[in-house]
Amino acid sequence: MSNDQSQSEKAYGRLHRRLFEGKAAIFAIATTVAISVGGVVEIIPMFSTSSLSWERAGWVTPYAPLEVAGRDIYIREGCYLCHSQMVRPMRAEMLRYGEWTRAAEYQYDRPFLLGSRRLGPDLQRVGQKYPDAWHYEHMRDPRATSPGSVMPTYPWLHRDKIDPADVTASMAALAKLGTPYTTTEEGAVTARLRSDGQMIVDNLAQAGITAAWDDEIVALIAYLQRLGVEGRQHLATQGGGQ
Amino acid sequence: MEKTTTGTVAAGTDVGYDLDIVKMFFTATVVWALVGMLVGVIIALQLAWWPANLGLPWTTFGRLRPLHTNAVIFAFGGNVVFTGIYHSTQRLLRTRMFSDTLSRVHFWGWQSIIVLAAVTLPLGMTQSKEYAELIWPIDVLITVVWVVFGVNFFGTLARRKVQHLYVAIWFYMSFVITIAVLHIVNSLAVPATWFRSYPVYSGLTDALVQWWYGHNAVGFFLTTPFLGLMYYYLPRAAERPVYSYRLSIIHFWALVFLYIWAGPHHLLYSALPDWAQTLGMVFSVMLIAPSWGGMLNGLLTLRGAWDRVRTDPILKFMVVAVSFYGMSTFEGPMMSIRAVNGLAHYTNWVIGHVHSGALGWVGMISFGMLYWMVQNIWKRPLAHPTWASHHFWLATIGIVLYTVSMWAAGLMEGLQWRALNDAGQLANPIFVDITARLNPFLWIRLLGGAMYLTGAVMMAVNFWQTIRGPERPAAEPVPVAAD
Numbered sequence: 001m002s003n004d005q006s007q008s009e010k011a012y013g014r015l016h017r018r019l020f021e022g023k024a025a026i027f028a029i030a031t032t033v034a035i036s037v038g039g040v041v042e043i044i045p046m047f048s049t050s051s052l053s054w055e056r057a058g059w060v061t062p063y064a065p066l067e068v069a070g071r072d073i074y075i076r077e078g079c080y081l082c083h084s085q086m087v088r089p090m091r092a093e094m095l096r097y098g099e100w101t102r103a104a105e106y107q108y109d110r111p112f113l114l115g116s117r118r119l120g121p122d123l124q125r126v127g128q129k130y131p132d133a134w135h136y137e138h139m140r141d142p143r144a145t146s147p148g149s150v151m152p153t154y155p156w157l158h159r160d161k162i163d164p165a166d167v168t169a170s171m172a173a174l175a176k177l178g179t180p181y182t183t184t185e186e187g188a189v190t191a192r193l194r195s196d197g198q199m200i201v202d203n204l205a206q207a208g209i210t211a212a213w214d215d216e217i218v219a220l221i222a223y224l225q226r227l228g229v230e231g232r233q234h235l236a237t238q239g240g241g242q
Numbered sequence: 243m244e245k246t247t248t249g250t251v252a253a254g255t256d257v258g259y260d261l262d263i264v265k266m267f268f269t270a271t272v273v274w275a276l277v278g279m280l281v282g283v284i285i286a287l288q289l290a291w292w293p294a295n296l297g298l299p300w301t302t303f304g305r306l307r308p309l310h311t312n313a314v315i316f317a318f319g320g321n322v323v324f325t326g327i328y329h330s331t332q333r334l335l336r337t338r339m340f341s342d343t344l345s346r347v348h349f350w351g352w353q354s355i356i357v358l359a360a361v362t363l364p365l366g367m368t369q370s371k372e373y374a375e376l377i378w379p380i381d382v383l384i385t386v387v388w389v390v391f392g393v394n395f396f397g398t399l400a401r402r403k404v405q406h407l408y409v410a411i412w413f414y415m416s417f418v419i420t421i422a423v424l425h426i427v428n429s430l431a432v433p434a435t436w437f438r439s440y441p442v443y444s445g446l447t448d449a450l451v452q453w454w455y456g457h458n459a460v461g462f463f464l465t466t467p468f469l470g471l472m473y474y475y476l477p478r479a480a481e482r483p484v485y486s487y488r489l490s491i492i493h494f495w496a497l498v499f500l501y502i503w504a505g506p507h508h509l510l511y512s513a514l515p516d517w518a519q520t521l522g523m524v525f526s527v528m529l530i531a532p533s534w535g536g537m538l539n540g541l542l543t544l545r546g547a548w549d550r551v552r553t554d555p556i557l558k559f560m561v562v563a564v565s566f567y568g569m570s571t572f573e574g575p576m577m578s579i580r581a582v583n584g585l586a587h588y589t590n591w592v593i594g595h596v597h598s599g600a601l602g603w604v605g606m607i608s609f610g611m612l613y614w615m616v617q618n619i620w621k622r623p624l625a626h627p628t629w630a631s632h633h634f635w636l637a638t639i640g641i642v643l644y645t646v647s648m649w650a651a652g653l654m655e656g657l658q659w660r661a662l663n664d665a666g667q668l669a670n671p672i673f674v675d676i677t678a679r680l681n682p683f684l685w686i687r688l689l690g691g692a693m694y695l696t697g698a699v700m701m702a703v704n705f706w707q708t709i710r711g712p713e714r715p716a717a718e719p720v721p722v723a724a725d
Contacts, residue, residue, distance in 0.1 A: 022407070024407060024415075027412065031419055038500075043451060078308065079304060088511040091662070103446050116508070117588055150292045154302075169435050173439065
């Protein structure tokens with residue numbers, strides 16, 4: 001480096017040195033301010049009164065107990081690592097999956113499950129696309145329903161049981177966060193789990209499959225079969241658009 | 243060299259410093275590097291050959307992928323950063339760490355977090371937010387350990403024997419502060435059970451908070467502290483002063499200010515309000531400038547020492563690391579442009595991008611530092627100097643195989659997902675057909691990853707035999723002016 005350059009470096013650096021480099025506390029505070037601005041500007045507006053409506057709509061209902069249980073299984077197995085839940089507003093995506101996903105459709109999603117990778121197809125509108133028995137078989141042997149699939153098998157979902165007390169705890173926590181559940185009492189939750197599960201069990205029985213209302217696979221099917229359905233129905237009546 | 247108040251510690255020696263803690267973090271780094279990379283190779287195999295999922299709950303891809311990312315980011319990346327910080331901070335501030343006890347609480351606390359992660363993630367206990375998967379009790383433990391680290395670090399600053407804070411210290415400070423903010427805000431949740439909780443945010447707001455966290459985990463866990471390491475160990479290894487003090491000031495402040503805005507580029511084409519998506523895109527593009535400022539300051543520090551890059555494996559690792567830093571910080575902003583993102587998002591291209599940063603930048607700068615450190619802390623020559631060169635070439639060729647195969651795979655699937663035929667219908671209506679065509683690329687990626695792991699194993703054996711070898715009563719390398 002030439003002498004001129006190092007002179008200018010010294011002059012330039014003097015201010016920075018006097019302001020910050022000798023004083024760790026001031027440096028730390030300045031850094032904290034610098035790293036806070038972006039987050040404040042981008043995140044805080046999402047909570048303002050006028051903004052809250054952007055992801056709220058009356059045509060979306062909270063997850064039923066069995067769907068909560070199924071969603072927890074979806075999270076436990078890391079399904080979101082290969083399947084996204086976000087149909088983008090692009091022609092090819094809408095041809096493949098259906099209407100693009102509106103913000104309100106996620107309003108009861110805690111946590112969000114948009115995913116970051118599509119090793120398998122997007123699932124945001126998979127609800128009612130296949131019969132219950134298809135999903136049952138798909139989790140048992142993905143290649144039976146989708147030849148060439150690289151998905152693992154999930155035989156334990158057909159063996160293991162959901163725990164109504166555990167689901168109740170999840171419902172209570174979600175209610176605490178503002179999800180409008182009318183009851184989070186264990187007896188009522190269990191009754192609802194049983195009746196919703198029985199409907200899927202009956203569907204499976206028509207395909208010659210024996211299952212029980214508290215099988216994990218039944219809960220997962222309940223969750224998958226509701227994905228994107230309310231949005232699809234609402235948007236169909238609206239003729240698309242916002 | 244700055245004027246210093248008279249310290250008890252003479253410049254250029256390690257007398258009075260706590261080197262044991264550095265050795266502890268060093269050892270943990272090497273162990274976790276092997277574990278994290280091995281899990282990476284296993285899940286790469288699972289994608290190429292599905293029976294490797296073994297049909298067991300604990301070994302499926304969905305449970306092992308978070309284990310891989312957490313192990314390489316927080317176990318390998320975290321420990322390597324702590325190794326460098328505990329070593330260089332004492333040297334730069336000419337004082338022992340604030341508290342030996344806090345140092346050890348930090349060390350054992352961090353290792354126990356890693357062990358808990360390695361147990362809970364295969365059991366399916368996860369919050370599902372990428373790089374923030376660990377369940378809430380572990381989140382609480384992370385917070386406590388981070389506060390311990392923060393007190394120890396800022397306590398050391400408070401009792402420093404040099405007034406002037408060298409640029410590496412700025413980057414360490416931004417790391418300590420920002421990770422605390424990110425971790426706490428993103429982890430706010432209401433527990434349902436000991437193992438499960440639900441975030442206070444919902445839907446796209448939750449997604450926005452998560453990617454504000456997620457992108458800045460890259461920015462402030464895998465970038466700023468590693469730039470700090472570069473600013474200390476690259477000049478030390480090259481025995482040259484840092485190229486430009488002025489550039490370091492500008493690119494430091496620009497980097498820490500701009501990085502935090504970039505998160506929404508993970509949510510382009512979502513229903514997130516357009517203004518937020520656009521802010522994320524614009525700030526991501528602007529990030530090229532400070533990123534390349536750091537790259538140039540690193541590369542130009544080698545002016546006059548380029549002949550040594552041919553022969554010194556440590557400098558080879560560092561030069562390739564800084565070059566990959568420049569490359570991936572060009573690629574990232576490119577991929578943040580909405581139209582490019584429309585093609586790249588959800589494809590293997592993203593995986594390739596992440597790994598050019600992780601294997602190329604984070605991994606290689608770490609290897610360079612570790613090779614320098616094992617000889618300087620344990621004061622021994624490398625047991626197998628040629629192995630270091632072999633490691634370098636295995637790693638470099640491995641990265642190239644990895645990133646090129648993922649680019650090809652990503653472009654292919656991105657284009658095939660969107661391809662329409664003459665009738666305006668999907669040209670590839672069966673999704674799984676497209677995934678199946680990725681298979682050859684997934685095997686090439688596996689080969690690249692396996693080569694990278696092999697190099698790391700050679701490094702570990704080399705270190706093991708070096709440390710067990712006879713001590714070398716050599717003089718310390720000449721200390722390099724701080725600026």
